[in-house]
Amino acid sequence: MEGGGTRAQVFGTQTFGSGYPGIxxxxxxxxxxxxxFWPLSFGVGTGTGAYLRSDTEYGHADNTSRPGGVMTSASFQSNSTNGTVFRVLADTTTTQYLITDIFANCSGSLVSSAGATMPIAYNDNATDLPQPEQIVQYYRASSVALSLDGYNNIAIFLADGAPDIPLPSGIDTTLLDCLNQTIGLATPLIGGATSQWAAIPNNMGLLSLMLLGWFLAAFV
Structure with a gap:
């Protein structure tokens, strides 16, 4: 099956493999x-984490047959005192689109301009950032991801159903929510999907889930 996914189906979860309509x-x-678009390719994962190894089916991140071009990342640093750094990982075309839209929507929370942010080629066989344990949200059938530097969600390497590690306190949640909503709205769609600028559900923000995680962690 190719194409047909809609804007309302773009959001996944923190799980690699989420964001597939009906699956x-x-x-x-x-x-x-x-x-x-093809799902992201990670070159890590053994045992219970073997599901992360998608390179055997879809090729490595530098596979030039990948729709939208090879995988690239772009970093976005908060202008708050903690300097939180988020990263987007996707094919080159998608990353380029998102850089422009993120700076258009979230510039008030960022330290640099769109002109200073360029897509960086991603090597799935090295320690390039982001690593899969840093991902906080997948989109568009796991072909786009948003990550947080310093986050270490070891649950992705454990048995299926293990709870995700809560996001750390003190990060820039305003920027996180802006990035999340902008990616959901601006991620390019092709084929039977609705317009790139179609409305998305407004209840998909990560902030409420993060606050719940912090609350529960405080009482464990």
Missing amino acids: SGRGVANRGFPFY
Whole structure:
């Protein structure tokens, strides 16, 4: 299956393999392409984390056959005192689109301009950032991801169903929510999908989930 995914179906979760319309569970093997774009490729994962190894089916991050071009990342640093750094990981075309839209929507929370931020080629066989344990949200059938530097969600390497590690306190949640909503709104869609600028649900922000995680962690 290629294409047909809609704007309202773009949001996934923290799980690699989320964001596929009507499909749940870890991993991306043999799932088709509901948004045309291929899922991200990670070169890590053994044992219970083997589902992360998508390079055997979709090629490595530098596979030039990948729709939208090779995988690239872009970093976005908060202008708050803590200097939180988030990263977007996607194909080159998507990353370029998102850089422009993120700075248009979130510039008040960022330290640099769109002209100073460029896509950086991603090497899935090295320690390039982001690593899969740093991902806080997947989108568009796990073909786009948002990560947080310093976050270490070891639950992705444990048995399916292990609870995600709560996001750290003190990060710039205003920027996080702006990035999350902008990516959901601006991520390019192809084929039967609705317009790039179609409305998205306004209840998909990460902030409420983060606050719940912090609250529970404080009493454990």
